[in-house]
Amino acid sequence: MEDESGSLPPISDFSAWYNDVLWRAEIMDVRYPVKGLYVWYPFGFGLRRHTYAILRNLLDVSGHEETLFPLLIPKTEFMKEAEHIKGFEEEVYWVTHGGLSELDVPLALRPTSETAMYPMFALWVRSHADLPLRVYQIVNTFRYETKHTRPLIRLREITSFKEAHTVHATWDEAAAQVEEAIGLYTQFYDDLCIPVLISRRPDWDKFPGADYTMAVDALMPDGRTLQVGTVHHLGDHFSLTFDIAYEDAAGERQLAYQTCYGISERCIAAVIGIHGDDRGLVLPPKVAPVQVVIIPIIMKKMAEEVRAAAESLKQELEGLGLRTRIDDRDLRPGAKYYHWEMRGVPLRIEVGPRDLTAGTVVAATRDGEKMSLDRTRVSDEVPAILDAFGVRLRERAETRLAERIVPASDLAAASAAIETGVAVVHWCGDEQCAEALEKETNGSVLGTGVRSTHIGGGEGNCIVCGRPGSTLTVIARTY
Amino acid sequence: MEDESGSLPPISDFSAWYNDVLWRAEIMDVRYPVKGLYVWYPFGFGLRRHTYAILRNLLDVSGHEETLFPLLIPKTEFMKEAEHIKGFEEEVYWVTHGGLSELDVPLALRPTSETAMYPMFALWVRSHADLPLRVYQIVNTFRYETKHTRPLIRLREITSFKEAHTVHATWDEAAAQVEEAIGLYTQFYDDLCIPVLISRRPDWDKFPGADYTMAVDALMPDGRTLQVGTVHHLGDHFSLTFDIAYEDAAGERQLAYQTCYGISERCIAAVIGIHGDDRGLVLPPKVAPVQVVIIPIIMKKMAEEVRAAAESLKQELEGLGLRTRIDDRDLRPGAKYYHWEMRGVPLRIEVGPRDLTAGTVVAATRDGEKMSLDRTRVSDEVPAILDAFGVRLRERAETRLAERIVPASDLAAASAAIETGVAVVHWCGDEQCAEALEKETNGSVLGTGVRSTHIGGGEGNCIVCGRPGSTLTVIARTY
Numbered sequence: 029m030e031d032e033s034g035s036l037p038p039i040s041d042f043s044a045w046y047n048d049v050l051w052r053a054e055i056m057d058v059r060y061p062v063k064g065l066y067v068w069y070p071f072g073f074g075l076r077r078h079t080y081a082i083l084r085n086l087l088d089v090s091g092h093e094e095t096l097f098p099l100l101i102p103k104t105e106f107m108k109e110a111e112h113i114k115g116f117e118e119e120v121y122w123v124t125h126g127g128l129s130e131l132d133v134p135l136a137l138r139p140t141s142e143t144a145m146y147p148m149f150a151l152w153v154r155s156h157a158d159l160p161l162r163v164y165q166i167v168n169t170f171r172y173e174t175k176h177t178r179p180l181i182r183l184r185e186i187t188s189f190k191e192a193h194t195v196h197a198t199w200d201e202a203a204a205q206v207e208e209a210i211g212l213y214t215q216f217y218d219d220l221c222i223p224v225l226i227s228r229r230p231d232w233d234k235f236p237g238a239d240y241t242m243a244v245d246a247l248m249p250d251g252r253t254l255q256v257g258t259v260h261h262l263g264d265h266f267s268l269t270f271d272i273a274y275e276d277a278a279g280e281r282q283l284a285y286q287t288c289y290g291i292s293e294r295c296i297a298a299v300i301g302i303h304g305d306d307r308g309l310v311l312p313p314k315v316a317p318v319q320v321v322i323i324p325i326i327m328k329k330m331a332e333e334v335r336a337a338a339e340s341l342k343q344e345l346e347g348l349g350l351r352t353r354i355d356d357r358d359l360r361p362g363a364k365y366y367h368w369e370m371r372g373v374p375l376r377i378e379v380g381p382r383d384l385t386a387g388t389v390v391a392a393t394r395d396g397e398k399m400s401l402d403r404t405r406v407s408d409e410v411p412a413i414l415d416a417f418g419v420r421l422r423e424r425a426e427t428r429l430a431e432r433i434v435p436a437s438d439l440a441a442a443s444a445a446i447e448t449g450v451a452v453v454h455w456c457g458d459e460q461c462a463e464a465l466e467k468e469t470n471g472s473v474l475g476t477g478v479r480s481t482h483i484g485g486g487e488g489n490c491i492v493c494g495r496p497g498s499t500l501t502v503i504a505r506t507y
Numbered sequence: 508m509e510d511e512s513g514s515l516p517p518i519s520d521f522s523a524w525y526n527d528v529l530w531r532a533e534i535m536d537v538r539y540p541v542k543g544l545y546v547w548y549p550f551g552f553g554l555r556r557h558t559y560a561i562l563r564n565l566l567d568v569s570g571h572e573e574t575l576f577p578l579l580i581p582k583t584e585f586m587k588e589a590e591h592i593k594g595f596e597e598e599v600y601w602v603t604h605g606g607l608s609e610l611d612v613p614l615a616l617r618p619t620s621e622t623a624m625y626p627m628f629a630l631w632v633r634s635h636a637d638l639p640l641r642v643y644q645i646v647n648t649f650r651y652e653t654k655h656t657r658p659l660i661r662l663r664e665i666t667s668f669k670e671a672h673t674v675h676a677t678w679d680e681a682a683a684q685v686e687e688a689i690g691l692y693t694q695f696y697d698d699l700c701i702p703v704l705i706s707r708r709p710d711w712d713k714f715p716g717a718d719y720t721m722a723v724d725a726l727m728p729d730g731r732t733l734q735v736g737t738v739h740h741l742g743d744h745f746s747l748t749f750d751i752a753y754e755d756a757a758g759e760r761q762l763a764y765q766t767c768y769g770i771s772e773r774c775i776a777a778v779i780g781i782h783g784d785d786r787g788l789v790l791p792p793k794v795a796p797v798q799v800v801i802i803p804i805i806m807k808k809m810a811e812e813v814r815a816a817a818e819s820l821k822q823e824l825e826g827l828g829l830r831t832r833i834d835d836r837d838l839r840p841g842a843k844y845y846h847w848e849m850r851g852v853p854l855r856i857e858v859g860p861r862d863l864t865a866g867t868v869v870a871a872t873r874d875g876e877k878m879s880l881d882r883t884r885v886s887d888e889v890p891a892i893l894d895a896f897g898v899r900l901r902e903r904a905e906t907r908l909a910e911r912i913v914p915a916s917d918l919a920a921a922s923a924a925i926e927t928g929v930a931v932v933h934w935c936g937d938e939q940c941a942e943a944l945e946k947e948t949n950g951s952v953l954g955t956g957v958r959s960t961h962i963g964g965g966e967g968n969c970i971v972c973g974r975p976g977s978t979l980t981v982i983a984r985t986y
Binding site: 104126148 | 536538539540541544545546547548549552553555556572573574575576577578579581583584596597598599600601602603604605606607613614616623626627630631642646647651653663664666
C-alpha cells in the first residue's frame with residue numbers, strides 16, 4: 029500500500045512534512061473522493077486503537093460508563109437550544125431523503141451529541157440517587173467545514189470523537205467534575221508524552237450553550253497551537269431546555285447541572301506532530317502499534333539459526349506483552365530500518381550471525397541510542413529501555429514547549445513570539461482589548477488562568493490599554 | 508435507569524418477552540424519538556464490548572487488519588455497480604445539505620461499504636505481492652427500513668456492523684476465503700454458545716453483486732430463524748467496476764477477485780433470545796459484562812466482617828481476570844438476586860455470617876445449580892464452574908435446535924414444522940417450485956448444502972414437483 033519513492037520533507041517545513049508522513053507511515057489515505065473525508069490505513073488504525081484504549085480505560089476506572097447513542101438527530105430536537113443552534117447551523121449535514129422519498133422531519137448528522145442524549149437523560153434521571161450520571165461514547169461526528177480541511181485536524185467526518193456527558197445535583201458538583209475531567213485529560217496526554225496548556229477560553233470562544241469552557245492545547249512544531257480537548261460546564265442551559273430534573277432527598281424537584289468534555293483524533297495529530305522528526309514518526313511506547321521490530325540480518329552462513337533466534341526473541345518479547353514484529357522481507361537491512369523509522373517504532377533489535385556467536389543483540393531506539401545487549405538480559409532490559417525512551421520523549425517535548433512560551437510586554441514582542449510559539453501577556457479581560465490584540469498580532473487569545481509549570485502568576489498592565497491589575501493570558505496562532 | 512415494576516412476560520410469548528427484557532436488563536432504550544434508532548444502555552454496551560472483542564480477536568489472528576473508511580459515499584461512486592444500486596436504492600439515506608446550502612453531489616450514508624472501499628482498493632492493489640488484502644471495520648451503517656423495526660434485529664442505524672472485505676488473485680482463492688470466513692463465524696458463535704445453520708442462499712436472495720452468498724442462521728425461541736452472518740463471493744463484479752487489478756508474476760495485468768462478509772448486532776439479539784428464560788437474560792460467560800456478582804448478606808452481627816470478606820473475594824476473582832461486582836445496595840437479598848438474574852450474570856456468590864463461620868461461600872449459577880464452596884477453593888473452582896455453565900448453555904441450545912429441525916416430505920408437514928422451527932425438504936432447485944413452496948408453507952427457502960450435524964445428506968423427490976435427485980434444503984419463517 030505504500031510508495032517509498034522520493035523522500036520526506038524536513039519537519040521544519042511542517043505542513044509538507046505532515047501531509048507526507050501521513051501516507052509514508054501509512055496513517056491516513058487522503059485520496060478518498062470527498063473533501064475532508066479520509067481513510068485510516070491499518071497501521072494508523074493500530075495507533076488509534078492503542079491511543080483510545082488508554083482514554084477508554086481512564087474513563088472506565090473513574091466512574092464513566094460507555095454507551096452509544098444514534099447518529100441521526102431529528103431537527104425538532106436539534107432546534108430546541110437556541111445558542112446551540114446558532115453555534116452549529118452553518119456546519120450541520122442534513123439527511124433529507126430515505127430511499128426515493130423525502131423525510132417528514134430532516135435528520136441532522138450529530139456534530140456533537142447533546143441534543144441526542146439529553147432528551148434521554150431527562151428519562152434516565154429521576155431521583156438524586158441517579159446522580160451523578162457519567163457516560164461517554166466514541167463515535168463519528170460531522171461538520172460541514174468550509175475552511176481548508178486537513179487529516180486528523182479539520183475534518184468533515186470526525187471519525188473518533190470521544191464525548192463524555194455528566195449530570196449532577198449542583199453547579200458546584202459539575203464544576204468539580206470539570207476539574208476531574210481536566211485531570212483525566214492531563215493524564216491521557218502524559219501517557220502520550222505530550223505536555224499541554226490548560227486555560228479558560230474567553231467567553232466569545234466558549235461552547236455554544238456552556239457557562240464556561242476549559243481547553244487543552246498542544247503546541248505543534250510550526251508554532252501553532254492545536255486544541256486537543258475541551259471541557260464544558262453547561263450549567264443548567266440544557267437541563268432547562270430538555271427538562272433534566274431530579275427529586276432531592278426532601279422530595280423537591282430540582283433542575284440538574286451538566287458538563288460535557290471531548291477529545292477527537294486531533295490527539296493522534298498531536299502525537300504525530302509533536303514527536304516526529306526528519307525521519308518520520310516517533311511514537312510513544314504505550315501507543316505504538318509495533319513497539320519492537322526485530323530485523324534478522326540474514327547472511328549466507330547461519331541463516332537458519334538467525335531466523336530461529338529472531339523467532340524465539342519475538343516470542344519472548346510477546347510474552348512480556350510487547351507488540352513485536354519480525355521483518356523478514358527480502359530487503360537489505362537499511363531499507364528495513366528506513367521503513368520502521370518512518371513508522372516511529374520505538375525499538376529496533378538486530379540479530380545477525382555475529383550476535384549469535386557473541387550471545388548478544390544490537391538494540392537501537394528511535395531517538396538514536398544504540399547498545400549491545402546480552403541475549404539473556406533482553407527480557408529484563410527491554411521494558412526499561414522503552415520506559416526510558418518514553419521519558420526522553422516527554423522531556424524533549426516539555427523542553428521545546430518551555431522554550432517557545434515567551435512573555436511579551438508589548439504588541440511587537442507578542443507578534444514576534446507567536447511566530448514560533450505562545451506569547452504570555454497581561455490582558456485586562458476587556459473584549460475590545462482582545463480584538464485589538466488579536467488584530468495586531470494576528471494571533472488568538474487562548475485563554476486565562478493558564479495552568480502550566482512554564483507560566484508564572486502575577487498581575488500587570490494590560491498589553492493593549494495599560495490597565496493595571498490585568499491577569500496573564502496566552503495568545504498564539506491556532507489550528 | 509430502570510423500573511422494576513411489573514414482571515417479565517414468559518419467554519413463550521417471545522415478542523413481548525424480547526421487548527421487555529431489553530429495558531429490564533438495561534440493554535437498549537427504545538424511547539429515542541426516531542423510529543428504528545435505539546440507545547445502548549451502559550450494561551448493554553458492556554455486552555457489545557465483550558462480544559465484539561471476541562470477533563475482533565478472531566479476525567486479527569487470522570490475518571485481517573482493522574481499518575476505518577468514511578460513512579459518506581458520493582452518489583457518483585455509489586451508482587457505479589448496477590446490481591448493487593438496484594439492491595439498495597430504496598433503502599439509502601441521502602445527505603443533501605451541508606449547513607444552509609445544498610451539496611453539489613448528494614452523499615449516501617453507507618448501507619454497506621463496497622462503494623466506499625473499492626475505489627481505494629484500486630489504489631492499494633498493484634502487484635500480486637499486495638494480495639491477499641484482508642481488512643475489516645466495525646462501524647455504523649444505515650438502512651431506510653420501511654418494514655416494522657425491532658431493536659438489534661431490524662434497524663435504521665445498524666450501530667455495530669463488522670464488515671470484512673478481501674481481495675485475491677484468483678476466484679478459487681476467494682472461494683477458499685469464503686470457507687475460512689465461515690469457519691471464523693462458526694467459532695465466533697461457538698464462543699457465544701450458539702449453534703448455527705450454514706447454507707448457500709438461493710440465487711434470488713444473494714447479495715446484490717455477488718457470485719454466491721453463504722448465510723449463517725440461528726433459530727430463535729419463536730421458531731423463526733435470524734440471519735446472523737453472511738459471506739459473499741463477489742467474483743469479479745466489483746473489481747471490474749472499480750478497476751481492482753494486479754500485475755502477476757509474469758508482469759501481466761489481472762483482474763482481482765473479492766469476498767466480503769459481515770456480522771451486525773443481530774449477534775447480540777441471538778445471545779439474548781437463544782439463551783434467555785422466564786427470569787431474563789442468561790449470558791455466556793465469555794461475553795457477560797458481569798461474570799460473577801457477590802451478594803454480601805448483611806445482618807446485625809458480623810456486618811463489617813462480611814463486607815470485608817466480599818471485598819477480598821472480589822479482589823481474588825478480579826485477579827483471575829473475572830469481571831466481578833459486589834452488590835452492596837441497601838436492598839433485601841431477594842431483590843438483588845432478581846436484579847442480577849434479569850441481567851444474566853452467570854454466577855452469583857453469597858457471603859453471609861454463617862459462611863464466614865463455616866469457611867464457605869454459597870455459589871449459584873444462572874441456570875440453577877447451587878453449591879457450597881470451601882472459601883479456600885474458590886479461585887480453583889470458579890473458572891471451572893463458569894466453563895461448565897458455558898458448556899451447558901451450548902448443549903441446551905444445541906438440543907433445542909436439533910428438536911426443531913424436522914424433515915418433511917409433503918407441504919402440509921413442512922408447514923407444520925416451520926410453526927416451531929426449520930423444515931428439511933428436498934427441492935429440485937427450480938425457482939418456480941421454491942415460489943410454490945414458500946407460498947404454500949408461508950416460509951422462506953434458507954438455502955441448500957446445509958451444514959449442520961442435525962441434517963443428513965441424501966437425495967430425494969422434490970417436495971413440489973416430485974423430480975427425483977433433488978437435494979436437501981431448509982425452509983423456515985425468518986426475521
